[in-house]
Amino acid sequence: MHWDEKWRHEERPDPEDIPDEYSIRPTKNGRIIVTYFVSLFGVFYLLFRFFGTEPILLGGIPLLILLNIGLVALTLLGVYLLLWPQETKAMETAEGSATGAGD
Amino acid sequence: MASLSWAVPLSGSPLIPPELADLIASNFWIAGVILILYTIVFIGLSQIARQAYTGEVTDYLVASRSLGWFVTSITILATGFSGVGMAGFPGNTYLLGSAFMVAVLIGFAATAPTMWWLGRRIWTLGKRHNFETPGDLLGQYYGSDLMRVYTVIASVTFNIAYVVAQLLAGGILIHVLTGGVISFQLGLVIMGLIIFLHVTLTGVRGIAYLDTFNGLLVLLILMAFLGLIVSQAGGLSNVFTAIPGEVHDQYISLPGMVGAFTPEIVLIFGIIFTFGTWLMSPAVWIRLYSFEKREDIVKIVSTVLVLLTIGFLGGIYMIASWGMSQYPEIGNPDYISSLLAFDTLPFVLAVLFLTAILAAVISTGDSYIHALSATVTRDFVRAVVTDDLDDRRELQINYVVITFATVTGITVALLYPGLITPLAIFAGGFTVMLLPPLIGAVAWPRASTEAALIAPAAGTMLMLLYQPHVIGLVADPGLIPNPFPVPQVPGLVTGFALNVVLFVFVSFVTKPVSIDRIEEFHGYLHREL
Numbered sequence: 001m002h003w004d005e006k007w008r009h010e011e012r013p014d015p016e017d018i019p020d021e022y023s024i025r026p027t028k029n030g031r032i033i034v035t036y037f038v039s040l041f042g043v044f045y046l047l048f049r050f051f052g053t054e055p056i057l058l059g060g061i062p063l064l065i066l067l068n069i070g071l072v073a074l075t076l077l078g079v080y081l082l083l084w085p086q087e088t089k090a091m092e093t094a095e096g097s098a099t100g101a102g103d
Numbered sequence: 104m105a106s107l108s109w110a111v112p113l114s115g116s117p118l119i120p121p122e123l124a125d126l127i128a129s130n131f132w133i134a135g136v137i138l139i140l141y142t143i144v145f146i147g148l149s150q151i152a153r154q155a156y157t158g159e160v161t162d163y164l165v166a167s168r169s170l171g172w173f174v175t176s177i178t179i180l181a182t183g184f185s186g187v188g189m190a191g192f193p194g195n196t197y198l199l200g201s202a203f204m205v206a207v208l209i210g211f212a213a214t215a216p217t218m219w220w221l222g223r224r225i226w227t228l229g230k231r232h233n234f235e236t237p238g239d240l241l242g243q244y245y246g247s248d249l250m251r252v253y254t255v256i257a258s259v260t261f262n263i264a265y266v267v268a269q270l271l272a273g274g275i276l277i278h279v280l281t282g283g284v285i286s287f288q289l290g291l292v293i294m295g296l297i298i299f300l301h302v303t304l305t306g307v308r309g310i311a312y313l314d315t316f317n318g319l320l321v322l323l324i325l326m327a328f329l330g331l332i333v334s335q336a337g338g339l340s341n342v343f344t345a346i347p348g349e350v351h352d353q354y355i356s357l358p359g360m361v362g363a364f365t366p367e368i369v370l371i372f373g374i375i376f377t378f379g380t381w382l383m384s385p386a387v388w389i390r391l392y393s394f395e396k397r398e399d400i401v402k403i404v405s406t407v408l409v410l411l412t413i414g415f416l417g418g419i420y421m422i423a424s425w426g427m428s429q430y431p432e433i434g435n436p437d438y439i440s441s442l443l444a445f446d447t448l449p450f451v452l453a454v455l456f457l458t459a460i461l462a463a464v465i466s467t468g469d470s471y472i473h474a475l476s477a478t479v480t481r482d483f484v485r486a487v488v489t490d491d492l493d494d495r496r497e498l499q500i501n502y503v504v505i506t507f508a509t510v511t512g513i514t515v516a517l518l519y520p521g522l523i524t525p526l527a528i529f530a531g532g533f534t535v536m537l538l539p540p541l542i543g544a545v546a547w548p549r550a551s552t553e554a555a556l557i558a559p560a561a562g563t564m565l566m567l568l569y570q571p572h573v574i575g576l577v578a579d580p581g582l583i584p585n586p587f588p589v590p591q592v593p594g595l596v597t598g599f600a601l602n603v604v605l606f607v608f609v610s611f612v613t614k615p616v617s618i619d620r621i622e623e624f625h626g627y628l629h630r631e632l
Contacts, residue, residue: 002490007246007552012614015549022625024547037216048357048366055352060340062355068205072412075212076405083219084401090632091398
């Protein structure tokens, strides 16, 4: 057995020594993403609360299920409008810095 | 035909209506041909995967990080189309109403952006530090072998429970497909042996190839099922208007049939349940190391969300809904999809549908046994027991663990042939407890090792105090009285909430991990993302 609890022997920093940029707080783009998805689920919670509890069929389909489809569709919209550009931007930055490092 | 004569006296099975047993018996050769055809495809795909298999541990565990986005998407999708999804979820929707399906789909929707947020970090760190298991990442970040052991405990519990659920579903399917000739018990033993052979021969690449075929097959058949249900009902709206009047309103609205799924519970339970059983499952985590390009994560999460929604809503939900009117009284709701298939589809398609579920069961069983062996070998044997382990020996130990897991799975399934879904919910409780430590390791440098060790343990203990009765370990409702009509909810939700609160609190009163480790993880992610 070579059980190792390395953390017990390590020097650990004070919290203020952690660089601010590593914080979990989102950047400007990150804030937009968080706001979108949190608001989306908040709004749909209210829709489920006030309409999902009613036994209503719309066009023969339960309203509850239609609400659910709406939530999935808007989640996908968020993925494409907000997450995809973020990923593309990150890749361009990484490629740029790799080229720079090579120069 | 000789084989038919022993297939005829099948109507003795208590779970298969006599007329169905007779139908299957008189068309037994069709079922046999379809099963043989599927077996040929199965062996062919395994052979292709074997040719690409390098025999190295990295290839066995994460396919040398070379999977394309489509194969990765479908292999993640196939873990959703499991025996739990295909047999357990229709049964639970039948019992609990649309509310249950809505909770699951809300969970999938919430998982998509979360999987993107966590997945790109897991992928980036995995590539940088050559991580191949959940324990690699968490154990290294927190500098603790106990943390690694936590991931092993979560993996063993989750994967064994899910493998048991697959075997139970497989036993049901083989029992129905043979019209009762093969008993449920023998069926699940056969299932276990098939899974065992496949996973030992091909590694994660073979699993991914088979998943891709199985996932697409399941999706296609579900869509055909949807079409025929609508056709038989005489229109989509008739599927819902045909639901018996006394349960109709509860079925189509919240809080559902047993009054438990309030909007709050649907949202909270759906998200935590899906995070536990899917996002945080070791098999999906390993897939997040296995794809080739990081930018593919957006394609993967969106493809999975679209296909899961189509499959679950268009297929599984419609099966449960039409089953409500066709089988208002049913002994075991987990049989609803199998019975309805023969009632609604032409015989060939019904057998194909059951074969597709069987395929889903094999895919999920493969993935979870593979994840179990990888985590036990890498995070316990190699990391904790001995550091003198070359690749060849590590592979051999993987095979030993797979053998042990298969035997354990079969034994537990034979001893506990209960409802499928409660077992899965219970299992998801263990894995979701690792979510706060994961967020700490990839996004919150303030997290401390003490918090990562204390909080998940406390959350799991609280969940266990509520849960033993759910899987039949004790007869009474657990050590804490259950205030909810749905027994799975309190343990999962309150255990997870305690975990989160403790994780944050303990982190704030202790010091973070070493600054070098913070640089290796958070510094690197900051530069890369």
